[in-house]
Amino acid sequence: MNRRGELDAIVVGAGAIGTALALALARDGFDVALVETRAPKPWRADDEVDLRVVALAQDARDFFIDLDVWSSIAGARTSPYRRMRVWDASAPGELDFDAAKDGAAALGWIIENKLIQHALWQAVEAERSVRVLCPAEVAAVANGEEYAEVTLVDGTRLNARVLLAADGAESPVRTMLGIDCNGRDYQQRAVVTHVATARPHEETAWQRFLPGGPLAFLPLADGRSSIVWSLPEAEAARVLALDDVAFRAELGSAFDFRLGEITATTARAAFPLRMRLAQKYVSGRCVLAGDAAHVVHPLAGQGMNLGFRDVACIRRVLRDARERGSDPGAAHVLRRYERERRSENALAARGLDAIERLFGASDPLTPTLRGLGLSIVDRLAPIKELFASMAAGKG
């Protein structure tokens, strides 16, 4: 903070994306305030595995290594996935992605959201150039000529060269800035739970496309699998209400018993699915990142990975600006971020949407394609590259 109490950056939201942003900027010598309504719950090794897990791509893992948080995450509870197998319930064929074919150790890692947040939060709290304000809630934002100003609900005012909003899919800051979103409500919910199976998961991420939505089995470090089962709203409600025995039987059958019987399950939860793309990422000195800027279908495990790519890009443009002696909140600096990330995120969101339509019940062409007996390999051919590069964290 300079003599007048002004900061380089204010980050709103300490989810994985906001915390990573604050940490990365602090490591580069920027003075940062991080504003969050509620502190993340601590991760403990003897707690049940968090119901929310993410498939972290290689580039996000490299970013964590760079931030020096990877060893605490990897040493806690993560599972690599070395293969990914994708098939369709209504047509022949199977896609098989294998890290070994590219000479890589893994395609990615399955990690609890809570563990990621815990590791980043601990690192940020130890950072002297981050002022953590928590619990604190943003009440208003304003763009000035030289600074962005944030007013908190308790009346505190903060000024910074740039305001970075990573306050999630419902982003109050995005609303305050009057930025609209385009998108689509999938009218699906993702049911999540952890299951034990008769056969081992083989460190493989499995995905079966069903008419109601995709079903993924993701390998956990303790040998169980984490389920993401996308279902139409009413089906999701019905499945959530099943007793354990009926749930295990339905899930096993939906998964074609690829790992044998489901022998145990944990609690279940469900999340609404939608695609949302902010119409712009920059307004004056304010910038959107992570889910505040884009929400995508989780079928290829991309949402958080795209957010970490936003963070890496913001870091790069702010660092370059400082090296050139430019104002980090100048329009041309922030536009560079917007140009790079908005098109890539939109491409990923639309690619995932196309895959969802191709396999879901909502696309009028789908029954015809299925009727023609086109295999998954044929149907995915135009987008296989996209799927493969996203799986490998290059999307």
Ligand SMILES: Cc1cc2nc3c(=O)[nH]c(=O)nc-3n(C[C@H](O)[C@H](O)[C@H](O)COP(=O)(O)OP(=O)(O)OC[C@H]3O[C@@H](n4cnc5c(N)ncnc54)[C@H](O)[C@@H]3O)c2cc1C
């Ligand atoms: C079922 C499911 C499976 C998924 N699987 C994957 C996967 O495998 N891989 C992957 O990459 N992604 C996955 N995702 C997406 C991923 O979970 C999200 O992209 C990611 O969690 C978004 O992080 P974020 O930090 O942008 O937002 P959030 O985690 O929503 O964080 C926003 C933060 O802002 C705070 N906040 C909100 N308003 C205010 C305010 N006014 N003032 C201060 N603070 C505020 C909130 O308290 C919160 O802490 C999945 C999503 C779903 C639903």
